[in-house]
Amino acid sequence: MVLKLYGDNSPVGGSGIVAMVLLEKKIPFELIHIDLSKGENKTPEYLALHQFGLVPIIDDDGFILHEARAICRYLEEKYAGQGTRFIPTELRDKARFEEGASVELTEFFPRLRRLAVELGFNPQQKASTDEAALPEAKAALAKTLSEYEWILSQQKYIGGDELTLADIFHLYSVPPLKRAGFDVIALLADKCPNVKRWYNDLVSRSSWVKLQEGIQSVAMY
Structure with a gap:
C-alpha cells in the first residue's frame, strides 16, 4: 500500500x-x-x-x-x-543533530511565530495592539539570527557538517512568511553571510x- x-x-x-x-x-x-x-x-x-x-x-x-x-x-x-x-548514527554527530533540532523548536520557531503574529499573518493569535511588540519581535529574531551566524561560522549546517532534519525543519516556517511579504533571511543578510549561505543551500536543493x-x-x- x-x-x-x-x-x-x-x-x-x-x-x-x-x-x-x-x-x-x-x-x-x-x-x-x-x-x-x-x-x-x-x-x-x-x-x-x-x-x-x-x-x-x-x-x-x-x-x-x-x-x-x-x-x-x-x-x-x-x-x-x-x-x-537525515539523522546521523554516530553518537556525537547524532547529539549535535538533536541540539540543532532543539534550537529550531525552542529558539527559532517561537520567535518567528511571534513575528508572524505581530505582522498580522496570524491575527487570531494576536492578543493586543501593543505598538512596541513588533519592534521587539523583530529584535528578538535578529538576535537569534546573529546567534545562528556564530553557529554556522563553526559548521556547515545547524545540526553539524552534514544536512539533517534540523535544517529541513526551518523550511516549515521561513518560506510561508516570505510568501506573505516578509523576507526573514534578508533581515540581517549583510551581517549574517553564513546564515544566507546556509539558507540558500537549503532552498536550492532539487x-x-x-x-x-x-x-x-x-x-x-
Missing part, C-alpha cells in the same frame, strides 16, 4: 517539509489534497484522523501519524537505508525546487 500524505498541495508549512523528505528519501506517496480554504480539515471524516484538524497527516498502511516533525523523523528511521540520510511547482503524488521511483 502506497503511503498517503494528507496536506495542502503548496509547499508551505508542515506539508512542504514532509513532501521534501519523501522526495529526498525516494518514497512513493499519494497526495490527498486537503483544501484548507474550504474547511476540508474540519470535516468529521478528517477530524477522525486528526483531532486538531491540522495538516499534514500520513497514512502508512493504516498507521496514522500527524505533526510534521514527528512524521519526518518516522520516515527517516523507517527508510534510513535509502535516499538522503527536491525543494521541484516542490515549488506544487506537491504532487509520486507513484514509483
Whole structure:
C-alpha cells in the first residue's frame, strides 16, 4: 500500500517539509489534497484522523501519524537505508543533530511565530495592539539570527557538517512568511553571510525546487 500524505498541495508549512523528505528519501506517496480554504480539515471524516484538524497527516498502511516533525523523523528511521540520510548514527554527530533540532523548536520557531503574529499573518493569535511588540519581535529574531551566524561560522549546517532534519525543519516556517511579504533571511543578510549561505543551500536543493511547482503524488521511483 502506497503511503498517503494528507496536506495542502503548496509547499508551505508542515506539508512542504514532509513532501521534501519523501522526495529526498525516494518514497512513493499519494497526495490527498486537503483544501484548507474550504474547511476540508474540519470535516468529521478528517477530524477522525486528526483531532486538531491540522495538516499534514500520513497514512502508512493504516498507521496514522500527524505533526510534521514527528512524521519526518518516522520516515527517516523507517527508510534510513535509502535516499538522503537525515539523522546521523554516530553518537556525537547524532547529539549535535538533536541540539540543532532543539534550537529550531525552542529558539527559532517561537520567535518567528511571534513575528508572524505581530505582522498580522496570524491575527487570531494576536492578543493586543501593543505598538512596541513588533519592534521587539523583530529584535528578538535578529538576535537569534546573529546567534545562528556564530553557529554556522563553526559548521556547515545547524545540526553539524552534514544536512539533517534540523535544517529541513526551518523550511516549515521561513518560506510561508516570505510568501506573505516578509523576507526573514534578508533581515540581517549583510551581517549574517553564513546564515544566507546556509539558507540558500537549503532552498536550492532539487527536491525543494521541484516542490515549488506544487506537491504532487509520486507513484514509483
